[in-house]
Amino acid sequence: MSREPNPLFLAKRTYHGRRMADAARLLPILGGGLFLLPLLWKTPSEQGGTGTVQVMLYVFIVWIFLIGAAAILSRRIPRSESDPSEPEQG
């Protein structure tokens, strides 16, 4: 049951890999936030309110950004099976 003591400092590569995993964790939260943003936009009853088209374009742009970010992250997260994740819980 004894957990091996985690080293205080990591090789640059491992360190980078863990930060990429952190980014992968954050990405859906960021995406969720961005997708919620249109709810705060002006309601259409007011003059010059936001229309479906604007929201649609915004949603697709965010979507493409998320896909691109996920694609980059998925390549950068270390592939080794000795999983470098869960550093926070250690």
Added chain:
Amino acid sequence: MATLNILVLTSLFYVVLLFAVAFAADTAAQRGRGRWLGSPLIYTLSLSIYCTAWTFYGAVGFAARSGLEFITIYLGPTLVMIGWWWTLRKMVRVGRSQRITSIADLISSRFGKSNALAVFVTILAVIGTTPYIALQLQSVTLSYAAFADFGANTGEEINQNLTAFWVAAGLAVFTIIFGTRNLDANERHHGLVMAIALEAVVKLFALLAVGVFVVWGLAGGLDNTLDRIEASAIARWDVPGSRWVGLTLLSAAAFMCLPRMFQVMVVENDDERHLRMASWAFPAYLMLMSLFVVPIAAVGLDIMPQGSNPDLFVLTLPLSEGRDGLAILSFLGGFSSATSMVIVAAIALSTMVSNHIVMPVWLWTTGGSAMMSGDVRHVAMLARRLSIAVILFLGYLYFRLSGSGAALAAIGLISFVGVAQFLPALLGGLFWRGANRKGALAGLATGFAIWAYCLFLPSFGPFMLMPQEVLDQGLLGISWLRPQALFGTEGLSPVVHAFMWSVSLNTLVFFIVSVFSFPQPVERLQGAQFVNVFEHSTTSGGWRGGQAQSEDLLIMSQRIMGAGEAQALFSNAARAQGIDGHLPEPTPDFLGELERAMAGSVGAATAHAMISQIVGRATISVEDLMAVADETAQIMEYSSELEAKTEEQERTARQLRQVNEKLTQISVQKDAFLSQISHELRTPMTSIRAFSEILRDTEDMSENEQSRYASIIHNEAIRLTRLLDDLLDLSVLENAQIVLNLQTATLSHLLDRSEVASGMSDGSFKVRRSPDVEDIELYTDTDRLAQVFINIMSNARKYCDAETPELSITPRVEDGIVTIDFADNGAGIPADKQGTIFEKFARVSETKAGGAGLGLAISREIMARLGGSIQYMPAQTGAAFRVSLPLSAENTAQAAQ
């Protein structure tokens, strides 16, 4: 009618193509050529069964009714996919390491392999999925009818029921053929996945084609399309926040919990790394699928006559424009969406039904014994095939009963909320070790009750299953219990309302019951295995062997896994246990492995139950765990014993090696001695012969010469005699034939005598002595002891290579034992010779002439007779010997005699 015929022909051709692709992929996989079949791209495409006919047709209808809201159904899964590092990765890892066959299996396996939970989840999954299957059948028949409406002026009525029936039957056949090829549900269905991937491409291509046609063909370009959207009824961004958030969360939850999604995402997963690509590629797929939805809806609303079904715009727009080819492509897209969903859903559900309901019931009815004759494998396969047929028939039945009244999207969302009830148990099971079976059961029951009350029952219409009064005034007239406004929460749409209340109360009950109840040991074991899947080894459970009969186990597993596979498993296990060619011992390890292998075929709970029957135990009790722990302790003890034994053996081996080395050296020495002794004997003999001949044959020899030759002969004869004396001496000593001549003498006197006798006193050698401690009276064979001293001293004289040679002699008395150390300041004896110097005929150096190598051997024998010993002390700078003997040799001498 011609179009309709072409449509039917094309569909049939398409179906044949699917069969061919599936068959080819299966064959390729069997021959081991299908490496590309397991590529991440295929995996990503297979995930596209999320996009059913509901997406293909329904999304446009959804958009036409409520604008952008439809997009939430895709945003949820997108967020789940790009957040794969959080949950999906763990789900897939657990699924693979525990050989999970379905979501029911996962939940039951996590909560102590509880079959009750598995049955519950299975039933709920069937209830939640059947309407969805009906929805797919409906979409195919509707789209077919739409074709007929446009093409048919012949007045021939399309029998929708018949269409639906044949579609259902065809799907059942396809699913049975390609979905139950192998019993191990954990194995990949390569053919099936390949067909689904092809369908994924077809439906995406079809929707994009229609979209491109609508935007550039009908609307006249991108700008015009945007203008049309601005001008349409859905131009306003007025999606209620609750629905936007609620539906996103709902679709995210459903994406993880839908049995069919679980099937392709976890069960059919070939390699965990495929998730990497899917994490961005699948969101891209979803994005492309929804790219043209709003334009198609807006243009459809604009062009199509009032009252036409917006759910079918994707099909009717090309048809109304006379683009039959595009319409057929669109039909195939919808057909693909519908069929792939139905196929995978049917497989997922049939696995659950057969593993968690049919097999346990069958085992129970056959006397509860897994040892019955008959082929369980056959039964399991049959159960799965029948389940597929039954599930599709249920879907058809639902379709017949519900008619085609409800809008497609509504059924889809109701189904989503139903399966989302698995979420708390699923996530709780994966991330919280405190989650337990009672909590999961209670949470699920609560969630489903609320779902049924708030959403499912009202969905059949006000007068079907739920009276209008209940809807309006609540159960028993309590307004807080109004199905669509629980606790007075009005203003939410029914779906979001039901989702919110069912999942939150589900979670709450799950949490509270888990916190206040105590899990069974096996639940806790599984909990640790699941939650810490990235740290733990993949073993699960804990079996205590011993009572289990390997033969019974083999018979049983042969019937479940098939003879070849079971035998291979058993012989591998036997080999691993080091008893090749026999049946393996039913060790806990082996039982665990066997259980996991069987779980792949019949599910964890059933496999557990079957092994329990043979091992002779139904559940794991604390006592059992204690026993397992005891056994572990015993094993550890045993292994430490083994370790000790191994050490002992190693030590013995080391000693043996040393002895062997010594023997080899002795043998070499003996050979060397023989040549040495013959040389030693021959040299004096030769000179004796030569000089005696001279004396005999030479006539005129001076007196002087005669006496010189005679003295040479004499000296040589003495040398010979000495050598022979030594040999004789040794032989006498060794045979204990010596008679000790015991007398009293002081050590200093003995040393003085020896110094003179060995020629040390001639001044060439400095002898350091300690006169003050030498005054020790000894009662021993003083002549023999002096012989030892002389031997040591003359050795030092002969071999000490220091420039100013020194010998220090330090006596010491302790507990009636005298120890005398002789140490010189030379180079000492080389380490490799130290072991043999006391052997007969040993000589430190071949080049330095000397005796025959008997001196030390004789000394050793003498010391042994005197009750003492002589040792070489290796840690000194030069050669050092320690002679020790008792002050009085009487007792030992008597004993020796």
